Amino acid sequence: xxxxxxxxxxxxxxxxxxxxxxxxxxxxxxxxxxxxxxxxxxxxxxxxxxxxxxxxxxxxxxxxxxxxxxxxxxxxxxxxxxxxxxxxxxxxxxxxxxxxxxxxxxxxxxxxxxxxxxxxxxxxxxxxxxxxxxxxxxxxxxxxxxxxxxxxxxxxxxxxxxxxxxxxxxxxxxxxxxxxxxxxxxxxxxxxxxxxxxxxxxxxxxxxxxxxxxxxxxxxxxxxxxxxxxxxxxxxxxxxxxxxxxxxxxxxxxxxxxxxxxxxxxxxxxxxxxxxxxxxxxxxxxxxxxxxxxxxxxxxxxxxxxxxxxxxxxxxxxxxxxxxxxxxxxxxxxxxxxxxxxxxxxxxxxxxxxxxxxxxxxxxxxxxxxxxxxxxxxxxxxxxxxxxxxxxxxxxxxxxxxxxxxxxxxxxxxxxxxxxxxxxxxxxxxxxxxxxxxxxxxxxxxxxxxxxxxxxxxxxxxxxxxxxxxxxxxxxxxxxxxxxxxxxxxxxxxxxxxxxxxxxxxxxxxx
Amino acid sequence: xxxxxxxxxxxxxxxxxxxxxxxxxxxxxxxxxxxxxxxxxxxxxxxxxxxxxxxxxxxxxxxxxxxxxxxxxxxxxxxxxxxxxxxxxxxxxxxxxxxxxxxxxxxxxxxxxxxxxxxxxxxxxxxxxxxxxxxxxxxxxxxxxxxxxxxxxxxxxxxxxxxxxxxxxxxxxxxxxxxxxxxxxxxxxxxxxxxxxxxxxxxxxxxxxxxxxxxxxxxxxxxxxxxxxxxxxxxxxxxx
Numbered sequence: 001x002x003x004x005x006x007x008x009x010x011x012x013x014x015x016x017x018x019x020x021x022x023x024x025x026x027x028x029x030x031x032x033x034x035x036x037x038x039x040x041x042x043x044x045x046x047x048x049x050x051x052x053x054x055x056x057x058x059x060x061x062x063x064x065x066x067x068x069x070x071x072x073x074x075x076x077x078x079x080x081x082x083x084x085x086x087x088x089x090x091x092x093x094x095x096x097x098x099x100x101x102x103x104x105x106x107x108x109x110x111x112x113x114x115x116x117x118x119x120x121x122x123x124x125x126x127x128x129x130x131x132x133x134x135x136x137x138x139x140x141x142x143x144x145x146x147x148x149x150x151x152x153x154x155x156x157x158x159x160x161x162x163x164x165x166x167x168x169x170x171x172x173x174x175x176x177x178x179x180x181x182x183x184x185x186x187x188x189x190x191x192x193x194x195x196x197x198x199x200x201x202x203x204x205x206x207x208x209x210x211x212x213x214x215x216x217x218x219x220x221x222x223x224x225x226x227x228x229x230x231x232x233x234x235x236x237x238x239x240x241x242x243x244x245x246x247x248x249x250x251x252x253x254x255x256x257x258x259x260x261x262x263x264x265x266x267x268x269x270x271x272x273x274x275x276x277x278x279x280x281x282x283x284x285x286x287x288x289x290x291x292x293x294x295x296x297x298x299x300x301x302x303x304x305x306x307x308x309x310x311x312x313x314x315x316x317x318x319x320x321x322x323x324x325x326x327x328x329x330x331x332x333x334x335x336x337x338x339x340x341x342x343x344x345x346x347x348x349x350x351x352x353x354x355x356x357x358x359x360x361x362x363x364x365x366x367x368x369x370x371x372x373x374x375x376x377x378x379x380x381x382x383x384x385x386x387x388x389x390x391x392x393x394x395x396x397x398x399x400x401x402x403x404x405x406x407x408x409x410x411x412x413x414x415x416x417x418x419x420x421x422x423x424x425x426x427x428x429x430x431x432x433x434x435x436x437x438x439x440x441x442x443x444x445x446x447x448x449x450x451x452x453x454x455x456x457x458x459x460x461x462x463x464x465x466x467x468x469x470x471x472x473x474x475x476x477x478x479x480x481x482x483x484x485x486x487x488x489x490x491x492x493x494x495x496x497x498x499x500x501x502x503x504x505x506x507x508x509x510x511x
Numbered sequence: 512x513x514x515x516x517x518x519x520x521x522x523x524x525x526x527x528x529x530x531x532x533x534x535x536x537x538x539x540x541x542x543x544x545x546x547x548x549x550x551x552x553x554x555x556x557x558x559x560x561x562x563x564x565x566x567x568x569x570x571x572x573x574x575x576x577x578x579x580x581x582x583x584x585x586x587x588x589x590x591x592x593x594x595x596x597x598x599x600x601x602x603x604x605x606x607x608x609x610x611x612x613x614x615x616x617x618x619x620x621x622x623x624x625x626x627x628x629x630x631x632x633x634x635x636x637x638x639x640x641x642x643x644x645x646x647x648x649x650x651x652x653x654x655x656x657x658x659x660x661x662x663x664x665x666x667x668x669x670x671x672x673x674x675x676x677x678x679x680x681x682x683x684x685x686x687x688x689x690x691x692x693x694x695x696x697x698x699x700x701x702x703x704x705x706x707x708x709x710x711x712x713x714x715x716x717x718x719x720x721x722x723x724x725x726x727x728x729x730x731x732x733x734x735x736x737x738x739x740x741x742x743x744x745x746x747x748x749x750x751x
Contacts, residue, residue: 018641020640021640021641021644064542066542066545066743066745067542067544067545068539068542068543068726069544069548069728069729071538071539071542072539072723072726072727075717076719076720076724076727077717077720079642079646079650080574080585080642081578081635081641081642082574083577084641085578099641099645101645102644102645116715118649118715125647125649126649127648127649153729154573154576155573155574155576155577155578156573157571157573157574157577157720157724158720159550159728159730160727160729161548161729285546285746286749289746289749322546322736323736324736324739324741325545325546325547325740338737339737378550378551379548379550379551380551381551381552381553386552386553386734387552390552
């Protein structure tokens with residue numbers, strides 16, 4: 001079946017190929033606006049306020065006083081052009097307003113007009129402009145064409161991070177009543193139900209029981225997926241996609257098997273049954289804090305000693321970089337472990353200790369590459385060394401998989417390309433943008449498919465996994481070609497008591 | 512008369528530069544960074560951050576990773592500028608410091624590096640479609656200003672030869688608030704006028720990238736959020 005917009009998929013010869021400028025190519029792209037109810041659920045005005053302009057400018061001033069990054073980044077840009085070819089949305093669409101500096105300038109031009117000497121007195125000279133309704137609409141369109149992936153900030157000589165500007169712009173729009181449906185609806189659900197999907201405790205419990213049965217059927221071993229168990233050592237916080245969607249769910253099974261073999265007690269919380277924190281995407285410190293405090297409450301109520309996060313990119317950013325700020329201090333947890341830990345840190349530690357029996361050949365049907373998720377790669381870390389976020393996932397992959405090939409160096413690690421669906425853009429009405437934004441990553445993937453016969457790509461982010469399972473078919477791959485890293489671990493892991501005695505004997509003979 | 516006009520110009524320009532820049536730096540330093548946002552992988556220690564910043568401001572590390580042409584022209588211009596500035600210290604010191612004497616021969620030819628660097632950057636603004644798109648009139652004006660300073664300076668060094676001994680006496684006098692005779696050489700007048708202009712626009716222009724880079728949270732933060740709790744004063748108030 002040919003995808004209906006197949007002629008619109010950018011054909012790139014190389015993942016870094018720079019397109020010709022196509023002015024206005026994406027000016028009609030915009031996500032659905034938040035309904036009054038969605039706006040109210042996150043504490044924002046229900047619709048565009050009559051005095052929106054004054055409020056927007058007041059918020060801009062407030063942000064410049066409360067956030068050094070916003071202030072410095074608006075002042076420091078010299079328009080050198082270093083970032084102009086770094087955004088996957090620019091590479092995929094050719095729309096010049098998707099060049100990071102041009103995206104920043106949509107807001108910088110207004111900031112200059114009202115808050116700088118040059119912009120007040122010589123607006124034409126420095127490209128300053130009045131804040132009008134057209135400008136606001138332009139913001140709404142193009143600040144929802146930024147996945148806040150920070151690739152541009154790696155290459156900027158001043159470290160200017162467009163994500164900071166785009167988060168600020170979204171916050172300004174939210175406080176004047178021009179919010180985005182996808183993010184605000186979801187944050188509202190988290191506040192009320194506890195997870196992005198609105199999955200109730202009963203349904204969650206049933207799902208986990210089903211998974212326990214499934215694992216027992218497959219392996220003959222009883223592996224538990226506990227919910228709300230007081231006194232467990234580890235609280236697992238994982239994206240709710242892990243509870244119901246492929247390939248996420250295979251990852252959850254992987255975590256459960258690892259915990260089982262490690263012999264630790266753990267639990268999921270129905271109060272904080274969600275790792276995602278979309279407060280990040282809308283730049284709202286207050287919402288991000290409120291969502292984070294659920295985790296603190298769950299940890300206290302359940303009396304756990306450690307917190308471990310499942311595979312989720314932006315959630316790991318909020319967890320690793322912000323959780324101590326937003327919901328700390330964590331002095332009631334076991335000080336022997338970092339708070340929080342990533343599931344890959346846990347699994348890699350178990351592998352190094354020799355606690356897991358792994359049969360790599362179980363993944364021999366897969367020729368694998370690994371997609372570094374942007375928030376893990378450029379906004380957080382793992383382990384105790386800089387760059388651990390690149391090494392630890394690869395170490396685990398190499399321990400469970402015989403055929404692993406990295407993509408072009410300029411498209412992985414700190415230079416990784418966004419999947420195209422991050423930053424609150426994983427919504428159907430933005431499918432065109434998402435497909436085009438995925439083109440650089442898909443082109444790099446096609447290269448390793450040609451060179452090494454790569455069949456699958458692993459990722460450790462719920463958004464990446466969902467996005468890829470949607471867009472990979474448009475680029476000639478099966479939707480099952482995207483896998484969780486812990487799915488591979490799950491395939492390879494040989495549970496104690498699984499498969500009978502012959503297997504163990506065989507292993508000893510071989511050794 | 513000319514001496515007085517330029518004296519006023521330079522005192523005003525210096526005051527604007529110093530006060531303007533100090534107030535900007537004060538604002539940057541005072542504004543809190545509410546969250547840990549270093550672009551990772553980032554150093555885990557303070558000394559690691561110092562090293563990262565050193566590589567950034569001395570070698571333009573990120574720019575090098577980004578685009579070799581912009582890096583080449585930008586780096587040539589800035590390093591040439593430092594050598595030229597060091598060389599110019601000889602007009603403000605008596606006796607001239609030893610290390611300034613040492614830099615003299617390099618300082619003279621560094622002007623060519625500045626010229627090539629500026630020329631390359633300017634050419635990119637016109638010739639590269641993407642950079643042309645993001646360029647404002649002020650970006651051209653800034654290049655014109657810098658180009659004017661470099662060319663007028665080179666003119667005096669390599670072509671027309673101004674009465675440099677008198678200029679130095681005049682400058683040393685200004686530093687003691689003693690206004691003397693300034694030679695009425697048009698190239699010199701242009702050179703000094705453009706330099707004063709640059710000083711005046713510094714605190715209200717993109718030249719703020721110079722102090723700004725040191726305050727960039729994505730570059731100057733230590734990557735230790737799990738080990739050490741980071742909280743802005745306004746955010747701490749939410750907790751009470």
